[in-house]
Amino acid sequence: MNVPLLIARRYFRSKNKRNIITIISNISMIGVAVGTMALIIVLSVFNGLEDLVRTLYGKSDPNLVISAAKGKAFDVDRTFLMSLEKMPGVALVTEVIEDNALLQYHDRQMVVKMRGLSDNYFGQSQIDANIREGDHRLRRDSLELALVGAGVQHELSITLNNRLSPMRLLYPRNTPGSKTLSMNPEKAFNEENLIAGGVFLIEQHIDDSYIFVPISFAQRLLGYTTRRTALYVKVGGSFEIEQVKEQLRKQLGPAFKVQDSDEQHVSLFKAIKVEKLFVFITFTLILLIASLNIFFSLSMLVIDKKKDISVLLAMGATEKTVRQTFLLVGAIVALVGAATGLILGVGLCWAQQQFGFVSMGMATSVVDAYPVKMQVSDLVFTCVSIIVITLAVSIRPALNASKLDLRENL
Known part of the structure; x- marks a missing residue:
């Protein structure tokens, strides 16, 4: 028979006296339950936001991006492209030229x-599924067209398929041997005209700053011939992206970077993870503060049960038994609160996933309700935090209980 657990359960379930100790214990359980529930919900919201960002960028991001490790552009010839296209797992290679331009x-x-x-x-x-107006084509027969972000269109009031007033793009002219920009605008900039054929709506950062053009147009404007700023790689359906990425890195060597979608936006995802970490620490501290009531209730329980403890010690109970008894009392209080909080937190997250009753509250939002995603790791870290906090606040009263003087309390 487990004597410490038996006594701890009796102390916890005793309802003979509705005294201050019982009230503080109940407050402790409520505080732990609320803190646990809030922690589960907030961590799940961060997981949901991270998945939402991946979904949004996944609409325009390629599986893998090849770029130069140093410098802005690199030479690409047909032999180089064919060597990539023949690699196992590489389904498609797209050539890309990207730079800032004045529109x-x-x-x-x-x-x-x-x-x-x-x-x-x-x-x-x-991206063709995210065209808000017009169509996704960058060419119609011999006519070159541009896709503009919704924010760019709104900022400049661009009209689609306007051949009478095309868009004008300018880029600083690279004059060999010259380190300064000419004061004559006609000599300082390359200039090309282009018609807008469609408007896309993907994600605010992209919508407010990007336009997509045919690569031949970008070559003329930037003065590129065989140089490219990136290559987009589509991975075949039966291959793992991570596996193909490692193969490309081995073949291309240190002169090139090969990045998957997360690595293309590493700063954004790192910021989300850092925020999630600080939220976890903050709510853990709130749980610690709520659990301090366990310390006070156990300390008062030790004072209230001095005679019982002395009797136990006189009957042969060891100091270890007494310590375990009061540690278990604190553990039961925390366990009941934590279990209640976990059930409520998981239940609310599930309800949000199914019914989306908490709205984002923005008419322009790409999703109607706050995204949530529960992860087992969050539940595990929450439980571990509660265990550590419970031990931290219970150990001092338990030590005091085991050190009582028999002669003074019998």
Whole structure:
């Protein structure tokens, strides 16, 4: 028979006296339950936001991006492309030229990110499903067209398929041997005109700053011939992205970077994880403060049960038995609160996933309700935190109980 557990359960379930000790114990359980529930919900929301960001960027991000480890661009010839296309797992390779350019339309202008894409880009991107107006084509027969972000269109009031007033893009001209920009605008900038054929709506950062153009247009504007700023790689359906990424890194060597979707936005995902960590620490401290009531209730229980403890010691109970008894009392109080909080937290997260009763509250939001995603690791870390906190606040009263003087209390 486990004597410490038997006595601890009796102390916990005793309802003979509705005294201050019982009240403090109940407050402790409520505090632990609320703190645990809040921690589970907040961590699940961060997981949901992280998944939402992946989904949003996944609409335009390729599986893998090859870029130069040093410098902005690198040379690409047909032999190089064929060597990549023949690799196992590589389904498609898209050539990309990307740089800043000045976009003018009527009397308005802004600096945009111009992304020049080869014709096979839409074979590996889902962007055609995010066209808000017009269509996704970058060419109609011999006519070159641009896809503009919704924010860019709004900022410049761009009209689609306007052949009378095309967009005007300018890029600083690279004059060999010259380190300064000419004061004559006609000599200082390359200039090309282009018609907007469609508007995309993907994610605010992309929508407010990007336009997509044919790669031939970008070559003329930037003065590139065989140079490219990146290659987009689509991985075959039966291959793992991580496996193909490692194969490409081995073949290309240290002169190139090969990045998957998360690595392309490493700063953003790192920021989300750091915020999640600080939220976890903050709510753990709140749990610690709520659990201090366990310390006070156990300390008062030790004072109230001095005679019982002395009798136990006189009957042959060891100091270890007494310590374990009061540690178990604190553990039971924390366990009941934590179990209640876990059930409520998981239940609310499940309800949000199923019914989405908490709205984002924004008309322009890409999702109607707050995204949540529960992870087993969050539940495990929460439980471990509660165990550590419970031991920390219970050990001092338990030690005091085991050190009582028999002669003074019998």
